[in-house]
Amino acid sequence: MPDDPWQPPRILLAVDLVILTLRAARLHVLLVNRGIDPFRGAPALPGGFLADEHEDIEAAARRELAEEAGLSGVHLEPLGVYGEPGRDPRGRVVSVAHLAIAPRLPEPVAGTDAVHASWTPVDDILAPGAELAFDHRRIIVDGVERARAKLEHTALATAFCAESFTISELQQVYEAVWGVRLDPRNFYRKVQGARGFIVAVGPMRKPSNGRPARLFKAGPVHVLTPPMTRP
Amino acid sequence: MPDDPWQPPRILLAVDLVILTLRAARLHVLLVNRGIDPFRGAPALPGGFLADEHEDIEAAARRELAEEAGLSGVHLEPLGVYGEPGRDPRGRVVSVAHLAIAPRLPEPVAGTDAVHASWTPVDDILAPGAELAFDHRRIIVDGVERARAKLEHTALATAFCAESFTISELQQVYEAVWGVRLDPRNFYRKVQGARGFIVAVGPMRKPSNGRPARLFKAGPVHVLTPPMTRP
DNA sequence: AGAGGTTCCTGTCGAACTGACAAAAAGTTA
DNA sequence: TAACTTTTTGTCAGTTCGACAGGAACCTCT
Numbered sequence: 001m002p003d004d005p006w007q008p009p010r011i012l013l014a015v016d017l018v019i020l021t022l023r024a025a026r027l028h029v030l031l032v033n034r035g036i037d038p039f040r041g042a043p044a045l046p047g048g049f050l051a052d053e054h055e056d057i058e059a060a061a062r063r064e065l066a067e068e069a070g071l072s073g074v075h076l077e078p079l080g081v082y083g084e085p086g087r088d089p090r091g092r093v094v095s096v097a098h099l100a101i102a103p104r105l106p107e108p109v110a111g112t113d114a115v116h117a118s119w120t121p122v123d124d125i126l127a128p129g130a131e132l133a134f135d136h137r138r139i140i141v142d143g144v145e146r147a148r149a150k151l152e153h154t155a156l157a158t159a160f161c162a163e164s165f166t167i168s169e170l171q172q173v174y175e176a177v178w179g180v181r182l183d184p185r186n187f188y189r190k191v192q193g194a195r196g197f198i199v200a201v202g203p204m205r206k207p208s209n210g211r212p213a214r215l216f217k218a219g220p221v222h223v224l225t226p227p228m229t230r231p
Numbered sequence: 232m233p234d235d236p237w238q239p240p241r242i243l244l245a246v247d248l249v250i251l252t253l254r255a256a257r258l259h260v261l262l263v264n265r266g267i268d269p270f271r272g273a274p275a276l277p278g279g280f281l282a283d284e285h286e287d288i289e290a291a292a293r294r295e296l297a298e299e300a301g302l303s304g305v306h307l308e309p310l311g312v313y314g315e316p317g318r319d320p321r322g323r324v325v326s327v328a329h330l331a332i333a334p335r336l337p338e339p340v341a342g343t344d345a346v347h348a349s350w351t352p353v354d355d356i357l358a359p360g361a362e363l364a365f366d367h368r369r370i371i372v373d374g375v376e377r378a379r380a381k382l383e384h385t386a387l388a389t390a391f392c393a394e395s396f397t398i399s400e401l402q403q404v405y406e407a408v409w410g411v412r413l414d415p416r417n418f419y420r421k422v423q424g425a426r427g428f429i430v431a432v433g434p435m436r437k438p439s440n441g442r443p444a445r446l447f448k449a450g451p452v453h454v455l456t457p458p459m460t461r462p
Numbered sequence: 463a464g465a466g467g468t469t470c471c472t473g474t475c476g477a478a479c480t481g482a483c484a485a486a487a488a489g490t491t492a
Numbered sequence: 493t494a495a496c497t498t499t500t501t502g503t504c505a506g507t508t509c510g511a512c513a514g515g516a517a518c519c520t521c522t
Contacts, residue, residue: 008280010241013314013325049239053323057314081312081327083244083288092284094244094325096312168470186510188471193508210469211517226508399499417481419500424479441498442488457479 014095015061016047018143021102022160027176028119038089039133061098075101075159087135099143101159153227158218164201166213180231196221245326246292247278249374252333253391258407259350261300269320270364292329306332306390318366330374332390384458389449395432397444411462427452
């Protein structure tokens with residue numbers, strides 16, 4: 001059996017984006033409505049194929065981030081690979097999922113290309129009965145879990161905030177992502193105790209009511225010592 | 232400019248394996264000597280292309296694990312994606328790296344196919360001056376760091392041990408992977424305090440000398456509470 | 463101006479945890 | 493039997509953590 005010189009298979013490579021942000025003290029993820037046929041009309045994660053054979057994977061993720069969400073300069077990190085053979089009816093598609101964190105209050109969509117993007121509370125889209133294209137439900141679950149875990153040991157929470165923020169705003173990030181209530185006094189002590197996590201900038205006044213809060217910005221350290229422990 | 236209907240590029244998908252184990256109280260990684268031309272003769276991680284278009288990625292990793300290392304039934308988890316455009320001179324190759332943990336004392340190689348596999352101390356191969364094919368140095372660094380981090384919060388350390396083991400054997404795992412010395416008495420207390428981490432089986436005698444140690448096996452819990460803290 | 467309300471910030475206190483070290487227990491070797 | 497090695501059980505002081513009290517600073521309403 002003189003089989004021809006074996007050639008490895010060629011597959012399609014895509015990137016998908018789990019973009020998280022905070023809106024109204026709830027964790028939201030950016031979803032688009034699919035316009036083309038596999039899962040047409042269903043909500044899906046922003047993403048797409050590599051533009052050409054020489055495009056870097058992270059560059060493709062940043063390109064989709066700008067094209068489909070109008071975002072740039074946000075936190076972006078690889079999340080995982082999703083390549084189960086039957087996940088895409090069009091053929092063998094392997095997707096490299098990325099996790100992006102957007103600061104609060106980015107304009108509702110501001111999409112340049114796909115205007116069909118919208119922020120959706122993760123609780124709603126992960127509730128039983130909600131439908132998502134492909135295996136994007138699993139990808140969102142993994143992305144949220146990654147964010148929850150990294151909030152404990154890294155300064156990722158500052159990526160949810162604007163350049164300067166108050167400690168209670170930072171606390172809202174932890175409460176929304178973890179889905180718990182935290183004691184403001186203990187939170188204050190712990191955040192201040194983690195060296196290099198946040199540094200003071202100046203005082204401000206809160207628009208509503210109450211004592212004005214000090215303003216902070218993200219510090220130089222990305223690994224928290226001691227870590228923030230989840231209840 | 233009626234450009235033809237755009238077609239996404241097709242790329243080659245590979246799997247690479249970082250297989251870690253303990254030998255003589257040192258952390259080792261399995262390396263093969265490349266027999267074909269890109270980086271011929273240089274040490275490299277075991278791995279290869281997808282067998283066909285329908286092979287699952289994790290299945291490909293397990294296949295390479297058996298073919299190139301003669302291992303089966305060991306811990307295996309995805310590590311990350313390495314797809315930088317210039318990393319393989321043959322073309323656009325995207326590799327899905329996996330991390331595998333082998334119990335101590337698997338027979339030196341026992342390779343069925345590639346007999347050129349050998350265990351190498353990670354300290355040696357990561358020392359400046361050592362040469363590795365492709366970007367495999369970076370992959371090994373990431374794999375070791377993943378193992379170090381997971382030892383803190385999960386029961387991954389038991390994957391380095393045989394089915395039953397003593398507490399001091401478990402301590403050797405932590406010391407080798409973290410590269411530190413630990414107090415046996417505090418380690419004993421901490422391991423016992425993590426509920427569900429290890430469960431007792433029966434007493435044994437140590438071959439050399441000293442008081443016989445109790446035998447344990449891996450418990451049902453994979454998330455350690457409280458975690459093992461790295462000094 | 464003062465009362466009341468809200469939020470921010472500083473403390474306090476007991477329980478739990480950690481790292482450093484002592485010492486007994488149970489074997490092997492000389 | 494003495495010496496040695498390794499495992500196992502404690503002890504103890506310093507630190508951290510969760511729960512809670514209370515003062516400080518601002519707003520709004522009367």
